[in-house]
Amino acid sequence: MVDVATQSLDDHAAIARALREKKRRSEKRAGLIKHAFLIACTFIMIYPLLWMLSSSLKPSDEIFGSLSLWPSEVMWETYPEGWEGLPVSFTRFFGNSLFVTVLSVIGNVISCSFAAYAFARLEFKGRNIAFALMMMTLMIPYHVVLIPQYLIFLKAGWVDTYLPLIVPKFLATDAFFVFLMIQFFRQLPRELDEAAMIDGCSAFKIYWAIIMPLSLPAVATAAIFSFIWVWEDFLGPLVYLNDINDYTVPLALRMFLSQDSISEYGQMFAMSILSIVPIIIFFIIFQKFIIRGIAMSGLK
Amino acid sequence: MAGVTLNKVVKDYGKLEVIHGIDLEVHSGEFLVLVGPSGCGKSTLLRMIAGLEEISDGTIAIGDRIVNDLPAARRNLSMVFQSYALYPHMSVRKNLAFGLSNLKMPKDEIERRVSEAARVLQINELMDRKPRQLSGGQKQRVAIGRAIVREPELFLFDEPLSNLDAELRVQMRVELAGLYNRLGTTMIYVTHDQVEAMTMATRIVVLSKGYIEQVGTPHELYTRPQNTFVATFIGSPKMNMIEAVVRGGTVSVPDFGDIALGGGAPDGKITVGVRPEQFEIGSSGPITTQSEVTLVEYLGSEMYVHTRLPSGRIVMVKDAGKAEHKIGDKLPLSLIPEHAHYFDADNRRLPIFDA
Numbered sequence: 243m244v245d246v247a248t249q250s251l252d253d254h255a256a257i258a259r260a261l262r263e264k265k266r267r268s269e270k271r272a273g274l275i276k277h278a279f280l281i282a283c284t285f286i287m288i289y290p291l292l293w294m295l296s297s298s299l300k301p302s303d304e305i306f307g308s309l310s311l312w313p314s315e316v317m318w319e320t321y322p323e324g325w326e327g328l329p330v331s332f333t334r335f336f337g338n339s340l341f342v343t344v345l346s347v348i349g350n351v352i353s354c355s356f357a358a359y360a361f362a363r364l365e366f367k368g369r370n371i372a373f374a375l376m377m378m379t380l381m382i383p384y385h386v387v388l389i390p391q392y393l394i395f396l397k398a399g400w401v402d403t404y405l406p407l408i409v410p411k412f413l414a415t416d417a418f419f420v421f422l423m424i425q426f427f428r429q430l431p432r433e434l435d436e437a438a439m440i441d442g443c444s445a446f447k448i449y450w451a452i453i454m455p456l457s458l459p460a461v462a463t464a465a466i467f468s469f470i471w472v473w474e475d476f477l478g479p480l481v482y483l484n485d486i487n488d489y490t491v492p493l494a495l496r497m498f499l500s501q502d503s504i505s506e507y508g509q510m511f512a513m514s515i516l517s518i519v520p521i522i523i524f525f526i527i528f529q530k531f532i533i534r535g536i537a538m539s540g541l542k
Numbered sequence: 543m544a545g546v547t548l549n550k551v552v553k554d555y556g557k558l559e560v561i562h563g564i565d566l567e568v569h570s571g572e573f574l575v576l577v578g579p580s581g582c583g584k585s586t587l588l589r590m591i592a593g594l595e596e597i598s599d600g601t602i603a604i605g606d607r608i609v610n611d612l613p614a615a616r617r618n619l620s621m622v623f624q625s626y627a628l629y630p631h632m633s634v635r636k637n638l639a640f641g642l643s644n645l646k647m648p649k650d651e652i653e654r655r656v657s658e659a660a661r662v663l664q665i666n667e668l669m670d671r672k673p674r675q676l677s678g679g680q681k682q683r684v685a686i687g688r689a690i691v692r693e694p695e696l697f698l699f700d701e702p703l704s705n706l707d708a709e710l711r712v713q714m715r716v717e718l719a720g721l722y723n724r725l726g727t728t729m730i731y732v733t734h735d736q737v738e739a740m741t742m743a744t745r746i747v748v749l750s751k752g753y754i755e756q757v758g759t760p761h762e763l764y765t766r767p768q769n770t771f772v773a774t775f776i777g778s779p780k781m782n783m784i785e786a787v788v789r790g791g792t793v794s795v796p797d798f799g800d801i802a803l804g805g806g807a808p809d810g811k812i813t814v815g816v817r818p819e820q821f822e823i824g825s826s827g828p829i830t831t832q833s834e835v836t837l838v839e840y841l842g843s844e845m846y847v848h849t850r851l852p853s854g855r856i857v858m859v860k861d862a863g864k865a866e867h868k869i870g871d872k873l874p875l876s877l878i879p880e881h882a883h884y885f886d887a888d889n890r891r892l893p894i895f896d897a
Binding site: 439451 | 592614623625644
């Protein structure tokens with residue numbers, strides 16, 4: 243009797259083990275399929291970048307002629323040639339881009355967080371109407387306001403300077419960032435503001451010493467996005483900058499095509515690759531703030 | 543140290559009035575507890591004193607200064623919040639020093655006060671930690687520390703213990719009481735927990751729906767509740783309330799019998815209030831009844847017996863822990879008229895045996 247019972251218990255254990263084994267195998271298979279799919283997607287996403295990288299190293303007849311990602315011969319010289327390939331050196335263009343972008347990022351972070359603090363925390367007449375108006379500007383495409391804006395800046399005599407690109411950033415015109423920060427500020431407990439009020443803080447001090455340090459993730463997000471958007475902006479500089487000495491990198495890249503002679507595609511792609519580098523560096527630096535900020539906001 | 547005087551203080555949000563003209567004198571150096579159910583306006587009142595809410599009407603004075611339009615920082619008070627509201631990005635030391643450095647106090651004075659507070663509250667080893675690395679009780683200590691370093695004239699506490707577990711709450715209650723004894727500063731303390739109110743207060747203010755129901759020492763509130771609200775709110779477990787009718791100066795208490803009240807009670811409805819410990823077990827009293835035990839809550843040193851009177855009404859009776867009662871037992875109860883509380887049809891106390 244005892245034997246039979248043990249026997250059948252062992253049988254059950256064996257069946258259970260077999261089932262477990264089967265499940266593990268099927269999970270493994272599912273995992274493989276999932277990963278294969280994700281890797282394929284990643285490749286599709288990253289392919290243009292790889293193509294650009296390989297094109298920047300190919301001899302010019304191979305760029306549109308060969309499907310292979312491997313250049314038959316690696317042409318490193320496209321980089322130094324591209325750097326000096328235009329009437330003005332890329333040192334200048336990168337400098338210009340950096341100047342416009344850094345000021346824009348600073349402007350955006352300061353002005354948008356100011357506006358957001360006012361909307362999220364201060365009480366003033368017409369706040370709701372102002373908020374609604376601001377949100378409406380989110381829905382108007384940039385291209386619609388381009389012409390009226392151009393006329394204003396033309397009257398102000400700002401065309402051909404960086405002012406039209408930078409000054410608006412200091413006036414909290416990027417409603418998206420304002421909204422992003424409002425949402426973040428709103429979830430900070432109001433009791434912190436109140437404690438700070440009792441501790442003798444003015445509204446500005448609360449913003450500066452309490453709200454901003456606790457909002458690093460939102461501030462970093464805004465900084466990263468505004469860096470990318472301004473750095474990549476083509477239309478704005480195209481409209482307002484006419485002197486090649488003032489050109490930003492995206493405008494300069496286009497010049498490789500507008501030459502009368504044959505287009506230097508290899509050099510253009512080489513410079514395109516270099517134009518991405520600052521974005522990557524900036525992202526790597528600022529994403530740390532996002533993570534640190536999230537770790538810190540264990541508020542309770 | 544300063545007293546606080548509230549004169550016809552009103553708070554409204556648009557059309558909704560939540561505090562209806564409150565007059566209150568907080569004596570210098572007393573521990574005043576504002577207690578009431580949620581939504582009674584106790585926190586709003588405290589926040590108005592703190593300067594975090596605008597005063598819609600009336601005046602608030604701290605000492606002899608009317609502070610209606612004075613910003614919170616200039617009222618010379620400290621406040622401890624329910625959620626502690628410690629600045630998450632600052633170390634404990636910075637949390638304590640933040641308010642002082644805003645006052646442009648010299649560095650060595652800040653240092654002296656911060657280390658003094660750390661010593662008093664025994665948080666020395668926590669000084670370099672961030673709030674998120676602290677337990678609830680430690681956060682509470684730091685929050686209190688932040689309040690005492692300012693050496694204010696007035697401390698405000700907004701339900702500071704309600705986020706703590708039961709054991710810690712009892713411990714912090716004792717520490718707060720000790721702190722009050724040592725500092726002797728005026729304290730105003732908001733809570734919904736009547737046990738906190740009873741154990742710590744010099745005087746208690748019972749609030750309900752934006753009105754003051756009664757102000758008095760814990761003893762006064764317990765022994766002479768001025769209305770049925772205070773009678774049932776103060777004391778745990780609750781006072782038993784038995785509705786009855788007065789005719790010709792005599793009240794017929796259902797299940798028990800008649801009590802002669804003399805001229806103190808007009809004819810009509812009356813409510814007889816009896817605390818669980820005010821019933822006497824046995825049939826030796828002037829009016830008695832039989833009852834049947836329906837539930838026994840045994841607490842060790844004492845027990846609460848839920849018992850059904852002949853009319854079906856359930857009352858709660860307190861007995862010593864060594865007594866033996868079980869469900870279904872017959873329990874004779876006596877009511878001593880002098881021990882009971884009497885409330886008229888408008889729920890106001892009738893001072894019949896209050897001599």
